[in-house]
Amino acid sequence: MPNRYVxxxxxxxxxxxxxxxxxxxxxxxxxxxxxxxxxxxxxCPHKGAELCKGxxxxxxxxxxPGSYTVIPNxxxxxxxxxxxxxxxxxxxxxxDQDNVALRKYAVSVETxxxxxxxxxxxxxxxxxxxxxxxxxxx
Amino acid sequence: MSLSMLAAxxxxxxxxxxxxxxDIHPVLRSDLEILPYLPExxxxxxxxxxxxxxxxxxxxxxxMRMQVNRLDAVxxxxxxxxxxxxxxxxxxxxxxxxxxGLLQSLQxxxxxxxxxxxxxxxxxxxxxxQIAQWIDKEPRLRGSIQVxxxxxxxxxxxxxxxxxxxxxxxxxxxxxxxxxxxxxxxxPIYEACEEHGLPIGLHVPGFGSGYASTPAGWPxxxxxxxxxxxxxxxxVFTSMVLEGVFERYKGLKLVLVEGxxxxxxxLCWRLDKAWTRMRSEVPHLKRPPSExxxxxxxxxxxxxxxxxxxxxxxxxxxxxxxxxxxFSTDYPHWDFDDPKTVFNIRMTPEHRKMIFSDxxxxxxxxx
Amino acid sequence: xxxxxxxxxxxVPYLDEYWQERVRIQQLExxxxxxxxxxxxxxxxxxxDWxxxxxxxxxxxxxxxxKALERxxxxxxxxxxxxxxxxxxxxxxxxxxxxxxxxxxxxEWLDRDSRLRASIMVPTQNPELAAAEIERRAGDPRFxxxxxxxxxxxxxGRRLNWPIFKAATAHRLPVAVHAGSAYRHxxxxxxxxxFLLEDYVSNTQLFAAxxxxxxSEGVFAKFPELKVVLVESGFTWLPAFAWKFNKTxxxxxxxxxxxxxxxxxxxxxxxxxxxxPTDAPNDPAIINALIEQIGSDDMLLFASDFPHWQxxxxxxxxxxxxxxxxxxxxxxxxLATYPRLGELVA
Numbered sequence: 001m002p003n004r005y006v007x008x009x010x011x012x013x014x015x016x017x018x019x020x021x022x023x024x025x026x027x028x029x030x031x032x033x034x035x036x037x038x039x040x041x042x043x044c045p046h047k048g049a050e051l052c053k054g055x056x057x058x059x060x061x062x063x064x065p066g067s068y069t070v071i072p073n074x075x076x077x078x079x080x081x082x083x084x085x086x087x088x089x090x091x092x093x094x095x096d097q098d099n100v101a102l103r104k105y106a107v108s109v110e111t112x113x114x115x116x117x118x119x120x121x122x123x124x125x126x127x128x129x130x131x132x133x134x135x136x137x138x
Numbered sequence: 139m140s141l142s143m144l145a146a147x148x149x150x151x152x153x154x155x156x157x158x159x160x161d162i163h164p165v166l167r168s169d170l171e172i173l174p175y176l177p178e179x180x181x182x183x184x185x186x187x188x189x190x191x192x193x194x195x196x197x198x199x200x201x202m203r204m205q206v207n208r209l210d211a212v213x214x215x216x217x218x219x220x221x222x223x224x225x226x227x228x229x230x231x232x233x234x235x236x237x238x239g240l241l242q243s244l245q246x247x248x249x250x251x252x253x254x255x256x257x258x259x260x261x262x263x264x265x266x267x268q269i270a271q272w273i274d275k276e277p278r279l280r281g282s283i284q285v286x287x288x289x290x291x292x293x294x295x296x297x298x299x300x301x302x303x304x305x306x307x308x309x310x311x312x313x314x315x316x317x318x319x320x321x322x323x324x325x326p327i328y329e330a331c332e333e334h335g336l337p338i339g340l341h342v343p344g345f346g347s348g349y350a351s352t353p354a355g356w357p358x359x360x361x362x363x364x365x366x367x368x369x370x371x372x373x374v375f376t377s378m379v380l381e382g383v384f385e386r387y388k389g390l391k392l393v394l395v396e397g398x399x400x401x402x403x404x405l406c407w408r409l410d411k412a413w414t415r416m417r418s419e420v421p422h423l424k425r426p427p428s429e430x431x432x433x434x435x436x437x438x439x440x441x442x443x444x445x446x447x448x449x450x451x452x453x454x455x456x457x458x459x460x461x462x463x464x465f466s467t468d469y470p471h472w473d474f475d476d477p478k479t480v481f482n483i484r485m486t487p488e489h490r491k492m493i494f495s496d497x498x499x500x501x502x503x504x505x
Numbered sequence: 506x507x508x509x510x511x512x513x514x515x516x517v518p519y520l521d522e523y524w525q526e527r528v529r530i531q532q533l534e535x536x537x538x539x540x541x542x543x544x545x546x547x548x549x550x551x552x553x554d555w556x557x558x559x560x561x562x563x564x565x566x567x568x569x570x571x572k573a574l575e576r577x578x579x580x581x582x583x584x585x586x587x588x589x590x591x592x593x594x595x596x597x598x599x600x601x602x603x604x605x606x607x608x609x610x611x612x613e614w615l616d617r618d619s620r621l622r623a624s625i626m627v628p629t630q631n632p633e634l635a636a637a638e639i640e641r642r643a644g645d646p647r648f649x650x651x652x653x654x655x656x657x658x659x660x661x662g663r664r665l666n667w668p669i670f671k672a673a674t675a676h677r678l679p680v681a682v683h684a685g686s687a688y689r690h691x692x693x694x695x696x697x698x699x700f701l702l703e704d705y706v707s708n709t710q711l712f713a714a715x716x717x718x719x720x721s722e723g724v725f726a727k728f729p730e731l732k733v734v735l736v737e738s739g740f741t742w743l744p745a746f747a748w749k750f751n752k753t754x755x756x757x758x759x760x761x762x763x764x765x766x767x768x769x770x771x772x773x774x775x776x777x778x779x780x781x782p783t784d785a786p787n788d789p790a791i792i793n794a795l796i797e798q799i800g801s802d803d804m805l806l807f808a809s810d811f812p813h814w815q816x817x818x819x820x821x822x823x824x825x826x827x828x829x830x831x832x833x834x835x836x837x838x839x840l841a842t843y844p845r846l847g848e849l850v851a
Contacts, residue, residue, distance in 0.1 A: 048479040053210040062762035065664070065723030069762075080209030081474055083756025094758070204757040317696045318703075343694075350690045352714030353707065354660045361761050362660075362717040364753045365746070366694065369710035373693035380703050400745035408739055408784035409706055415548050415814060416702040443745070444752050446769070450744075450798055457791075472756070 002126070002137040010132045013037075020052055024138050030127065031056070031088050033075050038088050039136045040077065041123035045093070049081035051122060057085065059094070077122070091122035155235025157477050158498035160438045161341070161395050161466035162230070162239045162279070164272050165220035169197075172246050175263035175270070180256060190252045192348030199345060204360045211470035219470035223275045230469045231278055234477050237495065238504050239279045240307060242341045242395060243268050248286050249312035250346025258292035261285055265300060273305045280502075282310035282339055287324055294330045301334035307502045308337045308393065312344030313374045314351075320374075320381030328387045337391035337501060340374060342367040371397025372405055375435065379409065382422040384430040391501060392435045396468060400443040403457040406431055432459065436501055438466035439493065440475040451483050460489045464498045506573060506811045508584045508614055509545070509563035510606060512537040519605035519612075527598070537561070538589030538602075542654075542685035547701060548814055555812035562812040566617060573811040574620055577821060581839070581846050583649060584614060584623045585683055585736065591629055591654050592687040599628035603638055607648070615647045622846065624652035624681050632665060636672035643676040649845040650679045650734065655708065656686025661715045662722030674730045677844045679777070682715055684708045684737035712738040713746045716776065720750070723763040725775045732842055734777045737810055739784040744798035747772060773801040777842050779808035780822070780834065781815040789825020796830070806842060807835045 005023045013019045013032040020042060021028050027042040029052025042052035059074035076085040076094065086093050126137040166172060169188065173181050193200050211219035211229065220226065231239055243264050251257030261284045268281040283300045285293035293311070300306050309331050317323060319340075331338055343351070343366060350356045351366045371394045384390060409427035417423065437458070445451055455463065467475050477494065485493075498504065510516060514534040517525055528534055539561065543550045551562025555572050563569070574582060590602035603626045610623045625642045627635035635651075642648045651673045659665060661682065673680050684705075691697045692707040712735055725731060747769035754761075754768050764771070785791050796805075809821050826834070840847055 047476055050210050060759050060762045065727055065763045204760055314695045318693055318698050347695055349694045349696055351694045353690050353692050353711040354714040355690055359721045359760055361753055361757050362721045365717045370694055372710055373695055376703055376706050380700055398749055404741040404784055411784055412702055412706050419700050419702050443748055445748050453794055
């Protein structure tokens, strides 16, 4: 049974922004995307940077050089150090494939998306809204 | 349900690490912060004309970097990363066990200034600013004497002005100059460095030579441009060796900063092989090029190389020599290396200590 | 392998009336148009026992046959001509001279030895004219690749250069990027080195920059069939370059969203390198470590670089390569890279 921690009041974190909290000995970023909440451990699996102090960015794909498509509802957190990007909703990284020593997950190419999933995953937590509070389950 | 405590984590000094950080950047809060350190004649000039560089945009580099600084290094009052000595102390020096931090003061980039007299004044001002705002306020910091290489007389004067001042540990100039750095016009600078026991520490990329940043022409993308850090350093290294600078100045030491190091073995092998073929063109060289490198040149570790197979990092360092690498973080830039997480290879405690501390202490004569 | 045009005079029969007139008026027949990158008398340009009695290194067919084709048991050899037509400023003159060189190669080399194949010399000064020359040669299956110098006006990957890749891929021709420069830019971003030796060593930076350009600009995304061959670049620099390229790419993907795989993987798919010079000690442990770092058995192509002086005696290959890899380097990789090699000559 996970422990539940209140991290914010509803309305405190504006849509599109985040709050950094310390909970159960962990630094966690809590994000509001269109009034759905997501939480990630604020530690980049690459070199340990405070991941959640980075910018929220969106995925960009391309049909060919010179064309740029911004994908809606694709928010990622971009690590403030070396720029690695992680899907805010799942923690999945989008930056590497074949690092043999650190590979944990099967790698796949998704048709039409044009990006490779990486083996790194930023640890994520379930967030629920309980009455007027935002609650993280760890 | 428990109410969580939202505590700002206070940085705890790291007492387990002890590193010499060979690349820290102090940053001006604004271009005008340097004004008090300039003579009167140049204050109005700076306010009116700002800078006159070999590029098309005023005040901004022509290639837009995807990122410059760590986003989490903004100072508590919202100032640029690297602009506050107190924040640098708590955010970096204390947390990362820095015993000595060597400053590479890249602003106001005096070396790139086309107006040579102005450039010399900016270099002197930079050195004064390093002392007043950084070294005198934080005893762990040491400075680099900034000089304008295109004005060798002024450069030598500045070196002589600072020589003997233990707050400065090396001389710094641009690796990207009007001529390859081994050429004779820069020799008076090396003579002064050797005479005063000061290593040269060259930091990439050194904007402002006016030549394309690659021999193929100008890159379009930052992805391409960032690769040029290695090319610049390779060119410096090749020129200094082949022009016989180390044959002439046998006491001179050269530290190449932020150029990477994984390319060093292949370049040494290539130099030796080509020299075997064309040594009649350079009779002033008495030994194979790689021998000069082993005796006179060191490389900082950041940005740490990340081979696909981490064991190749061990292999590369073996090929270069464990005594040739000097740890650096490049704080507060984005491609920062954290001493706690930088190496994902097994190292003997002796090698670890050499890279993190002992090699640099020996090169720079630090206690 | 290299063939050398002895001089402008040699090409006069292959020029049209107008260009013959120009040669006459300007007295160009006195010029050899050799390259600063390869002065004919410099040591690297010709191994002493590979130099003809008369003419520059690479101008004697009998010598090439005896010293290279016979000596190394060569089934097919690709001739690369390094000559000043790719350096001239005037585009039309460049195009006329490139065309003449290609005609000369066909008549005086390819017609005389069925083992010989050639690269198409193209006027890179004007990519449309270069594409036209490719179209002109495509029908002769003995031309198996397109040749450009490593140092041009613009980085090779720039979109302005794409007509070259379009024409090359339409005819299944790899593009060879060969050591040497038109010197539109100095060999370093800090200006002009003093020595030929220094320029030559600095070719590594030139090749690296071109490779960075090709990948970053998305040339391989736009032309998925394209193969690029780096000729006489040395290959031992590649892993260090590619590791940094991968590292930076991971953080700047938004800038180049068409680069959808790590750059080193793209390079493994599309780029090949000849084995001269082998810039490493002749130590099997080091050689094999480097090959492992390169991470693909498909990338290296055998070359002697005749008549350039890259090795002594018969030491054309480094020690320590296992038989399977040797077979790939000597035969399989070249056949896979040059689809035209295996076809019968009409």
